[in-house]
Amino acid sequence: MGAASSTEGEREPLLVPPDRETSIQPVYSQVYGRRWLVLTLFSLLAFMQGIVWNTWGPIQNSAMHAYDFTKSDIAVLVLWGPVGFAPWLLFIWLMDKKGLRVSLLLSAFFMVIGTALRSVPVQEQHLRRWLIHAGQLLNGLAGPTIMSAGPLLSTTWFAPDQRATATAVASLVSYLGAACSFIVGPLLVPAPNDTTRAMVNRADVSTDTQMNHIRDRIQLVLYAEFGVVAMLFAAVLLYFPSRPPIPPSVAAASQRLSYRSSICRLLSNLRFLMIALAYAVPTGVVAGWSGVLDMILTPARVSQVDAGWIGFWSIVGGCVFGVAMARFADSIRGMLKLILVLMMAGASLASTWFTLTCLTRLTHLPSTAATLYTSCILVGIFINSSVPIFFELFIETVYPVPEGITCGVVTFLGNLVTGCLLFFLTFYSTELSWLNWCLTGSCAFSLVLILFFRESYDRLYLDVFVSV
Secondary structure: OOOOOOOHHHHOOOOOOOOOOOOOOOOOOOOOOOHHHHHHHHHHHHHHHHHHHOOOOOOHHHHHHHHOOOHHHHHHHHHHHHHOOOOHHHHHHHHHHHHHHHHHHHHHHHHHHHHHHHHOOOOOHHHHHHHHHHHHHHHHHOHHHHHHOHHHHHHHHOOHHHHHHHHHHHHHHHHHHHHHHHHHHHHHOOEOOEOOHHHHOOOOOOHHHHHHHHHHHHHHHHHHHHHHHHHHHHHHHHOOOOOOOOOOOHHHHOOOOOHHHHHHHHHHOHHHHHHHHHHHHHHHHHHHHHHOHHHHHHHHOOOHHHHHHHHHHHHHHHHHHHHHHHHHHHHHOOOHHHHHHHHHHHHHHHHHHHHHHHOHHHHOOOOOHHHHHHHHHHHHHHHHOHHHHHHHHHHHHHOOOOHHHHHHHHHHHHHHHHHHHHHHHOOOOOOOHHHHHHHHHHHHHHHHHHHOOOOOOHHHHHHHHHOO
16 A cells, blocks of 8 residues: 555665575674764753753743743743744755764754753843743754654664664653653742742742742753753764664665655555554644643642652653563564554553543542542553654654654654644633543544554564575
């Protein structure tokens, strides 16, 4: 189904045994210890991109008092992440033509300039807000490379029995950064009615003094994020090769389709479009949902700090479970669809539980801290952990389309869903129960698409059967 199959020339490995007729030796390939350094540098940069993107959501109450932001302003600050995907075709073209090093350097440069603009300590509030918005947009422009290059890195540097695990680490660490912002923000930035203990004990503390204290703490967070991003940019500039001297597998050495042929192949492949929607809808919705989780939980009398902890554990659980499932997928191979069916079934049940718990006045279900924590964390575990499994299935389905192009398309679709959701939030930010129903419906929609999807493993076939 979809586009015509690739030609023999496109599938032929660039590295072959000296005698195809008699040799039983595997195709010569090599893995390098430096692959872990490359993965670490990429992961740290992705971590910071996630934490910068989610700076404002966890401290939205403090930001609204310190900078006169509205709820719509907070939604727009989160929206700049998906907006950064607007020139996605340019970024995946750059990744395909120039490789990982040039693409990552450009993304890191955007992040340095963006975090620097946010840190400029100007006193004029109107100018300060424009600088913050500009910084968030520049950080968003780093997203197309950061969020789609993980599978390309894993194929380029890692052996077949480590690919899914490397993909999981590279693609989930940006979510981990967003999770840490749920902790870093509320712990370092006090809520308007909960400044430092010493200040609370002083009866004569004025509102202006409290607001100045909040602004100082926010400024401290912005300075710290800028400093870390600047150091990572310098590290990538010093050492980040695009590829190893010798590929680690046959698939890594095989000839791929051109940029134009790849785009045409993807857009005409119905199986790819089906599984792409199954990925983009739930992950796009949960990204917008988690970005305003504090606002969603406020009617349930959940404090800013507690909402931060809920968001933190939901994403961390997804990252840990995602790496574990990717490692499991590396060991069994050929079972990606079954894993996704189980994950999205669990996500559908967990999101339904969370939605009904938030409507306790109608459903009379117990709305306790334990139920909110458990249901929300389960949503994050099942949806976030599915990301690397989806990525691996995308690549297997459309091989020999380059990994960067394939994942660039699907991450654009996911961010398009997030952007549309956050756009509606700028107009309908008063009552957010509808957002919970969107989350539940997106999980059920994804489950149905996966059930009807016919899987194939073209890249795995090449590594297993052509390499000998």
